[in-house]
Amino acid sequence: MVSDQPTANRIIVNSAEQDDLIESVTVFQSNRAEIKRRVRLDLKSGQNHVRIERLPSCVNEDSIRVDGTGTAVIFDVVYHAPSRDQGSRATITTDLRRSLETLQKERSITQEQSEFLGNYGRTLDSKNMNIEDVQRFLDMFGPRQLAVAKRIQELDAEIGKAQKELNEAQQKEHEDVRGAQRGVAVTVTVLAETDDTAELTLTYVVSNASWKPLYDIRASIAKSPEDTSAIALHYRASITQTTGENWPDVALSLSTASPQLGSSVPKISPWRIGFPAPEPILQPMARSATALRAKAAHRSLLSGSPELTPLTAPVAMMAARAPMAIRKAHVESTGVLNTTFGIPGRSDIPSDEGSHKVVIAVLDLQADLEWICVPREKESVFLTCKVVNTSEFTLLRGEASVFMDDNFVSKSQIEVCLSNSLQILPYS
The missing domain is CATH 2.70.40 (Deoxyuridine 5'-Triphosphate Nucleotidohydrolase; Chain A)
Structure with a gap:
């Protein structure tokens, strides 16, 4: 039907x-x-x-x-x-490569045979040979040399064909590898x-896509005590992606969230706190082993509490005047757990091994500078900056390049700094 x-x-x-x-x-x-x-x-x-x-x-x-x-x-x-069917193509390529190598070795041996026959003919002394010996040699040499030359010609054709098949197989294998990404x-x-x-x-x-924060810190030092020092903080993101998919002319956002696919809340075992049982009164000989066991249990019970590490509150960041207008990201959303930055305009992020940098913001912040010297230990004078992050942006932990008067000074590290938080930065 x-x-x-x-x-x-x-x-x-x-x-x-x-x-x-x-x-x-x-x-x-x-x-x-x-x-x-x-x-x-x-x-x-x-x-x-x-x-x-x-x-x-x-x-x-x-x-x-x-x-x-x-x-x-x-x-x-x-x-x-x-598809997981990538091994068969590699096997075909390997077999073709081995066949080509076999033909090339056979051609080399056949070429040596041809050269040997020619060299042998040139070593004969025609003065000491009669006409019958010469005729017998020519009757043997001619057909053999022709057969060898013909075989070399056939091998050259087979090698050319095998090389072409190998090239095609390698091209298909390369396409399969690229296709495996998609x-x-x-x-x-x-x-x-x-x-x-x-x-x-x-x-x-x-997966295979991420970003990390990078910073350029450019300082403008006050010329007199009445003036205030300022810092321009260039807040950038370095994006890498090898997904196999290009992202041309896209609306790009950067999130500080950390989605954990398939994760679960870790479980911990409870700690039991109590008093050990009183030690029994034993004879000296019997007490030695038993008391040691009881004291060992007592010590293990009391040493079960972990060493607590003091929590440090997040500290703040710095910045100064931007020398030219730069597009600035906007904070799309700020939640309890994460912040999302919207990059203005459209961005091109190809799938490659490169690092692609985009500007999140240029923050102009006032800095309170301190010069510190410990002459007994070192003759150098160190400059530190106290900066309050007065922007709406949360500064994440990342590397910072420090500049003073447009000259590179040092590399530093910025710690997590929330809005309106203070951070002290060793400058130089």
Whole structure:
């Protein structure tokens, strides 16, 4: 019996060719990034199976979400893991390489045979040979030399063919390696009442992407006691990503959150506190071993409490006047646990080994300077800065390059500093 059910419309979307449809990216510090990409579709009336291929292989399956606009209904979303069938291609390449090496060795041996026959013929003394010996040598030498020359010609053709096959296999293996970075596919089943265009928003979290804060501290030292010293703090982010997916012209956000996929709250064992049982009165000989055990238990009980480390409150940061206008990020959201910085404009972050730097803000802050000298230990005079972070930005722990009068002075470290908090920084 033939079913009257209409055949579902199948749509294949190659995401590698549509990286320009990535709308926004939020990069976390903890090797995570959230991607939002648009998928434009021409739907047919009825059921549509939309297969979105060549997504990054580092996509977290549980993070995938699909939303859409229009009257169509999303029925199902199916995740397809990357193929693990990469070993067969490498085996083929290895076999072809060995075959080529065998042909090259055979050609070398055959070439040596040809040279040996030629050298042997030149060593014959024609004055001491009669015509019959010469004729016998030529009857043997001619066909043998022709056979060797023919075999060399055949081997050259086989080597050329084997080299071509090896090059093609290596190219395919290279493509497989690159394709392995984008091996995930997602199938979305959409039911449309009529033929219409639609747009899906595919959101997912990938690994192999992170950012870290970097700082340039530029000081303007007061010329007189009446003047105030200032610091320009260039707050930047260094972004790296090797997801296999390029992020061209995207709305970029940086989050201080640390999403832990699949983690759980750690459990601890309780500590039992009490008094040891009184030691029994024993004879001297019997007491020695028993008392030692009791005292050892007593010591282990009392030594069970851990050593407490005093907590240090976060301290603050510094900054000064910016020499030129630089785009400034805005704080999109500030929660109890994290802050998200929105980078203005659009950003291009390709998938490579490079570090891509964007400016978060340039903060102009007043500094209270102190010169400290310990002449008994060292002749140098040290400059420290007390700075209050009067900006809306939370300063994260990171490396800082210190400049004074546009000259590099030293490398330093900035600790976590909340808004309106104080930080003391060794300057030089």
